Structures are given as C-alpha cells and as structure tokens.
Amino acid sequence: MLAIRILLFLSIVIFINSRRTAKNKRIIILVLGRIDQSPRMQYHALSFAKEGWKVDLVGYQDKKGPGLFRNHPNIKSHAIPTLPEHLAFRSRLSFLLIAPAKILHQLLSLLFILFKIKQASYLLVQNPPSIPTFFLGHVLYLLRGTRFVIDWHNFGYTILALKLGKQHPFVKVLRIYERVLAKGAFCHITVSHSMQQVLEGWGLRPCHVCYDRPPTHFQPLQAAARKSNLQVIPADFDPRKEKLLVTSTSWTPDENIYALWDALKMYSETQNAVPLLVLVTGKGPGKADFVNHIQENRLEKVRFCLPWFSSEDYPRAIACADFGVSLHQSSSGYDLPMKVVDLFGCGVPVVAWNFPAISELVHDNENGFIVDDSVKLYKKIEMLCSDERILRSVRQGALEESKLRWDDEWIKTIPNLFIVESS
Numbered sequence: 001m002l003a004i005r006i007l008l009f010l011s012i013v014i015f016i017n018s019r020r021t022a023k024n025k026r027i028i029i030l031v032l033g034r035i036d037q038s039p040r041m042q043y044h045a046l047s048f049a050k051e052g053w054k055v056d057l058v059g060y061q062d063k064k065g066p067g068l069f070r071n072h073p074n075i076k077s078h079a080i081p082t083l084p085e086h087l088a089f090r091s092r093l094s095f096l097l098i099a100p101a102k103i104l105h106q107l108l109s110l111l112f113i114l115f116k117i118k119q120a121s122y123l124l125v126q127n128p129p130s131i132p133t134f135f136l137g138h139v140l141y142l143l144r145g146t147r148f149v150i151d152w153h154n155f156g157y158t159i160l161a162l163k164l165g166k167q168h169p170f171v172k173v174l175r176i177y178e179r180v181l182a183k184g185a186f187c188h189i190t191v192s193h194s195m196q197q198v199l200e201g202w203g204l205r206p207c208h209v210c211y212d213r214p215p216t217h218f219q220p221l222q223a224a225a226r227k228s229n230l231q232v233i234p235a236d237f238d239p240r241k242e243k244l245l246v247t248s249t250s251w252t253p254d255e256n257i258y259a260l261w262d263a264l265k266m267y268s269e270t271q272n273a274v275p276l277l278v279l280v281t282g283k284g285p286g287k288a289d290f291v292n293h294i295q296e297n298r299l300e301k302v303r304f305c306l307p308w309f310s311s312e313d314y315p316r317a318i319a320c321a322d323f324g325v326s327l328h329q330s331s332s333g334y335d336l337p338m339k340v341v342d343l344f345g346c347g348v349p350v351v352a353w354n355f356p357a358i359s360e361l362v363h364d365n366e367n368g369f370i371v372d373d374s375v376k377l378y379k380k381i382e383m384l385c386s387d388e389r390i391l392r393s394v395r396q397g398a399l400e401e402s403k404l405r406w407d408d409e410w411i412k413t414i415p416n417l418f419i420v421e422s423s
Contacts, residue, residue: 025052025420026120028146030136031059032106032129035077036311037250037283039338040153040191041126043215047410048418049074056117058110078113080106107132114140122147122186122418128156131174134181147186149417151210152195158331162253187417194357195334210413211360212338213406214345217312220402221319221346229320232313235277235305239320242275243385246321246348248339251284255327259353261293263378267385268299274385279317280306319346322391323368323384325377326352336361340368344401349394351380367397 029045031038035057045055049072061079083105114123114136123146125133137148157175164171179202182188188207190196199207221229230237237244249255257280267273280290287306294304309317318324321343328337333356340350340361350368352358364370371377384391 023421024054024119024121026054026056026118027122027124027418028056028058028114028117028120029124029126030110030133031057031126032080032133033060033126034062035059036062038126040212041124041151043406043410044124044151044414045075046072046215047407047414051415054118056120058113058117078117080113081109103132107136110136111139119144120146121420122149124149124151127152127178128154128159130156130178130181134178138181138184141184148184150182150185150188152188152190152199154330154335155332159254162331189414189417192334192336192357192360194360195332198332198334206417208413208417211404211409212336212341213404213409214341214402215406218315218342218345218402219319220399226320229316232309232316233279233305233320234307235279235303237277242277243322244277244279244320245323245325245381246279246281246318246343247325247327248281248318248342249284249327250282251286251290254329254331256329256353257286257290257327258293259374259377260325260327261290262374263381264302265297265299266375266378267381268301270382273301273382276302276381276385278302278304279321280304281309281314281317283308315342315346318343318348321346321348323394324348324350325381326350326362328355329353330355330357333357344398344404347395347399347402349384349391349398351377351384353377363397366394367401368394
C-alpha cells in the first residue's frame with residue numbers, strides 16, 4: 001500500500017506542475033532497448049531534428065553505433081551501459097532473481113545520463129518498458145520541469161504476462177504501476193486507435209494516434225533494380241523459378257514462427273507447388289532452436305535463409321519479396337507490427353496473423369490477407385504462389401499503402417503536441 005501511495009503522490013504532483021512552460025527546442029528521447037532495433041523512436045528523432053530540435057537519444061547501442069542518424073548535427077546519442085553477460089535472463093527463475101538488479105542498474109545509469117544532458121523541454125519515452133522509465137519521467141519533471149510524454153507501442157504488463165502468466169503478482173503490480181504513473185504524463189501518443197480507446201478508458205488524456213508509417217528509404221522496387229537488390233540476400237535465388245516469402249521476427253512468444261513452419265510443411269506436400277525461398281530476418285532468443293528444427297526437419301520445395309541485415313540492406317532485401325508474412329499476435333491485441341509497415345513501404349502485400357487491431361493496418365483481400373491458423377496461412381501462401389492475378393491485385397493494394405509516409409503522418413500530429421514558448 002505504501003508503494004501505491006507514493007505512486008499516487010508523484011502522479012498528483014506531476015499533474016499539478018504539468019502546466020510549466022517549455023522553454024527550448026531540446027528533447028530527450030529515451031529507448032530502454034536497442035536503438036538500432038527501435039525504428040519508430042529513430043524516426044521520431046530524425047523528424048524532431050528536421051524541425052530544428054536538439055535531440056538527445058538515449059538507449060542501448062550495438063558496437064557500430066546508431067545507423068539512420070549517424071553524424072546528424074542535431075542528434076546526439078547516449079549509450080546506456082549494459083549489464084555483464086552472465087546476468088542475462090535464462091529462465092523464469094533467473095528472471096525473478098536478476099530483474100531487481102537489472103532495474104537498479106538501469107535506474108542509476110539513466111539518472112547519471114539524464115542529469116548530464118542539458119535541460120530539455122520534453123522527455124519522450126518509449127513504452128514498454130515502463131520500469132524504471134515512468135518513474136524517471138516523474139523525477140526529471142519534478143527536478144527540472146521537463147515535460148514527460150509517453151509513446152505507447154504496447155502495454156508492459158501484457159508482455160510480462162507472456163513470461164509469468166496473467167495472474168502472477170508481478171504482472172498485477174506492473175499493471176497498477178503503468179496505469180498510475182502514466183496519469184502524470186503531459187500527453188500520450190499511441191500506434192493505433194484501438195490502443196487510444198483503451199488509454200482513454202484509463203483516464204489518460206490527451207491521447208493522440210500517430211500511426212507507424214514507412215520512411216523514405218523503404219521504397220517499392222523497380223523491376224530493373226531487382227537484380228542488384230537480390231545481391232544482399234545471402235542465398236541463391238532465381239525469381240524465374242522460385243517465389244520469395246519474407247518474414248521478420250524478434251523470436252519472442254507473441255510471434256509463433258512454428259505456425260509458419262506448419263503452414264510451409266503443408267505447402268511442401270502440395271502437388272506442383274512452386275519452389276519457395278523463405279527469408280526469416282531478425283534476432284532473438286528463439287532463433288537457435290528454430291534453426292535446429294529446420295535442419296532436422298527439411299521440407300521439399302521450401303528453403304530457409306535466416307540472415308541479419310544492416311539498416312541499409314534490410315529495405316533492399318524485403319523489397320525483393322513476392323509477399324510477406326507477419327506472425328505478430330500482440331500480447332495486448334492493440335499494437336501494430338512495424339514489420340508490416342516496412343513491407344507496405346516497399347509495396348509488398350502481407351499475410352498477417354489475426355488480432356483485434358490488425359484490421360487498422362491490413363485490409364483483407366485488398367493489401368493482403370488476415371488468417372488465424374496454420375491451415376488458412378498455408379492456403380494463402382499456396383494461392384499467392386500459384387495465382388498471379390490475385391498476387392497482382394493485393395500487390396496493387398500494398399503499393400497504394402506505400403504512398404502513406406512517416407513524415408506526413410508525423411507532421412500532422414506531433415508538432416502540435418510539443419509546443420515551446422517563443423522568446
């Protein structure tokens with residue numbers, strides 16, 4: 001009860017102070033994850049920088065450093081130090097034991113970084129995770145007057161429930177923490193109208209939708225360029241004899257890669273099936289097990305290629321695909337998969353797994369298809385590989401989607417939320 005009272009007190013103080021005036025065009029963007037794997041926050045950083053904001057982008061970085069905004073004069077990146085590798089989560093028990101130490105490490109590291117940065121008018125936080133970022137948002141506002149804004153990609157407690165179960169005490173506590181501390185934010189941004197409705201039901205206002213849209217480096221492939229783009233794919237591929245299916249995954253429980261394998265097994269047993277190269281991109285904890293699975297259970301007429309692409313090569317590779325598959329099932333049902341946005345940016349139609357919000361992005365029989373089991377997924381794959389008329393039809397729908405761009409979506413919503421008092 002004491003913890004809840006503290007959270008309520010912080011929220012009330014933040015709400016009372018939330019009318020402080022923003023004084024400068026400086027914003028901190030906090031990603032408690034890998035910056036190179038957080039494209040939406042990178043796009044935010046670039047958009048703010050284009051509008052003349054000074055951007056401090058805080059997050060974990062790989063050895064190569066940030067890619068999309070390297071050397072941008074208005075963006076400075078700050079790397080969060082990582083925990084030693086032997087403290088990584090390897091089981092449910094290790095998660096429960098190590099999580100408190102990891103949170104404390106993050107809290108102290110971020111406090112040091114945030115107070116080393118020049119005073120900013122706004123702090124834009126990616127959620128999830130909300131621990132300890134929501135708490136830090138309150139602290140930074142209380143001590144510096146920096147307005148705290150949340151960009152909701154999903155709900156942290158629903159993701160934790162995938163690990164621990166919906167009834168676990170930690171999941172219930174996180175749900176309370178997320179809802180209570182979010183009330184102190186200056187405003188909220190969501191990735192879907194479905195999520196906006198949920199947040200408004202929690203009493204979180206103002207709440208605005210900014211859809212994920214592809215940036216300019218995701219473009220439909222011109223026929224003449226396909227040969228050169230295919231060179232980035234580390235597998236022999238002959239478009240005259242094979243189809244190319246691409247799926248991107250983070251190898252987490254909310255993306256069941258084995259549902260795709262089951263569908264492809266059925267496809268491989270189909271008479272006169274067109275040979276298929278399946279490009280599976282991404283990194284994550286389940287990748288090694290899947291590699292072993294496909295090596296031990298080889299399929300006829302289906303080949304797998306599991307590369308990791310640079311931020312420069314990824315758009316070139318997926319633009320070569322005949323169609324894509326999204327296996328994202330959403331822990332909450334209200335987020336939307338960025339991988340579908342990327343594919344649409346390249347004019348590639350998508351077969352997507354069904355969940356409540358997906359129809360905001362994938363329109364069945366127009367720019368792709370929505371399925372809810374492996375049998376239906378198999379039937380759509382077989383149809384797209386065998387019927388050029390249907391493939392052309394949904395590709396035309398995807399090409400229409402490719403006209404919707406991040407800059408257009410961002411400029412109509414975000415600048416109106418981040419107001420700075422003129423001097």
